[in-house]
Amino acid sequence: xxxxAPITADERRARLERxxxxxxxxxxxxxxxxxxxxxSYFTGVEWGLSERPFLMLISAQGEPTCICPAFxxxxxxxxxxxxxxxxxxxxxxSPFELVAGALRDRGLVTGRIGVEGQVRxxxxxxxxxxxxxxxxLAAAPVTVGCRAIKSPAELALMQRASDMTIAAxxxxxxTLRAGMTQQELSGNMVAAQERLxxxxxxxxPKK
Numbered sequence: 001x002x003x004x005a006p007i008t009a010d011e012r013r014a015r016l017e018r019x020x021x022x023x024x025x026x027x028x029x030x031x032x033x034x035x036x037x038x039x040s041y042f043t044g045v046e047w048g049l050s051e052r053p054f055l056m057l058i059s060a061q062g063e064p065t066c067i068c069p070a071f072x073x074x075x076x077x078x079x080x081x082x083x084x085x086x087x088x089x090x091x092x093x094s095p096f097e098l099v100a101g102a103l104r105d106r107g108l109v110t111g112r113i114g115v116e117g118q119v120r121x122x123x124x125x126x127x128x129x130x131x132x133x134x135x136x137l138a139a140a141p142v143t144v145g146c147r148a149i150k151s152p153a154e155l156a157l158m159q160r161a162s163d164m165t166i167a168a169x170x171x172x173x174x175t176l177r178a179g180m181t182q183q184e185l186s187g188n189m190v191a192a193q194e195r196l197x198x199x200x201x202x203x204x205p206k207k
Contacts, residue, residue, distance in 0.1 A: 001160075001164075001196070001197040001198070004157065004160055005153060005156065005157075007044070007153055007154070007157075011151060011153060012044060012081055013082060015042055015146055016042060016058065016064070016082070018145075018146050019031070019042065019142050019143075020058075020060050023060045023114070023142055024060060025141075026114075028060070028112050028113065028137070028139070028142060029059065029060055029106075029108050029111035029112055029113060030057055030059040030103065030108065030111070030113050031057075031116065031139040031142050032056070032057055032099070032113060032115050032116065032127065032139070033055070033056040033058065033116050033119070033139075034049065034053070034054065034056075034118055034119045034120065034123060035048060035049055035054055037118075037147070038116055038118070038143045038147065039056055041143075041147055042064070042146075043056060043064065043066075043080060043082060044080070044081030044082070045066075045076070045079045045080060045081070046079070047079075049120070052069045052095075053067070053096075053123050053126075054066075054067070054069070054076075055098075055099060055123070056084075057099060057102050057103070059102075059103075059106050059108070062085075062106060063082075063083050063084050064082070064084045065084065065085045065086075065102040066084045066086045067088075067089065067098045067099060067102070068086065068089075069088065069089060069095075070088040072088075073086060073088045085102070087101070087102060094126070094130070095126070096126035096127050096130040097130050099130055099131065100130040100131050108134065109133055109134075110133045110134055111134050111135070112134065112135045112137060113127075113131065113134050113135070114136075114137055114138065114139030114140075114143075115127070115137070115138065115139055117138065117139075117140060164196045164198050167192075167196060168192040168196055169189075171188075171192040172185065172188045172192050175188045
């Protein structure tokens with residue numbers, strides 16, 4: 001992993017600007033994301049799904065709005081790679097009303113909000129009830145429109161990941177022998193990846 005250049009804050013800002021151009025092209029006033037690939041792509045935040053919604057609203061103008069449980073606020077601010085309006089909800093409050101409030105603050109009582117396909121139904125249902133006067137539609141023209149075009153930095157990371165995977169397979173193939181179990185082969189693959197420093201993220205505690 002020596003010499004790998006991570007995605008920079010400047011590149012994430014460029015991604016947001018492209019998203020806003022695509023929103024204008026497809027007549028969307030904002031897009032709504034849950035944790036997953038698109039959230040990480042735009043903000044650098046890696047977050048697990050739980051019964052407590054963590055939501056990101058990227059509007060056509062202004063900073064993104066992050067909506068999270070109050071007890072997670074400090075961790076969210078630490079993980080964000082870009083400026084954002086962080087709004088928190090307590091256990092007796094509705095995160096979906098915070099979505100509605102963020103839209104109202106941007107003058108979007110009515111409008112067209114793109115929802116990423118990974119957003120869970122109970123989240124979509126809650127948002128729909130809270131923003132009843134807005135139209136909810138698929139955000140794919142924006143999210144896919146951004147992610148499908150790889151930057152030089154992304155291509156370099158993808159190439160390095162491919163090189164590391166091939167190196168690990170070569171090392172594992174050299175250990176093959178008659179009678180080897182699937183578990184032994186799998187263990188050798190994990191060991192090879194660890195030698196290549198390819199499992200850094202898997203060692204982080206899951207939250």
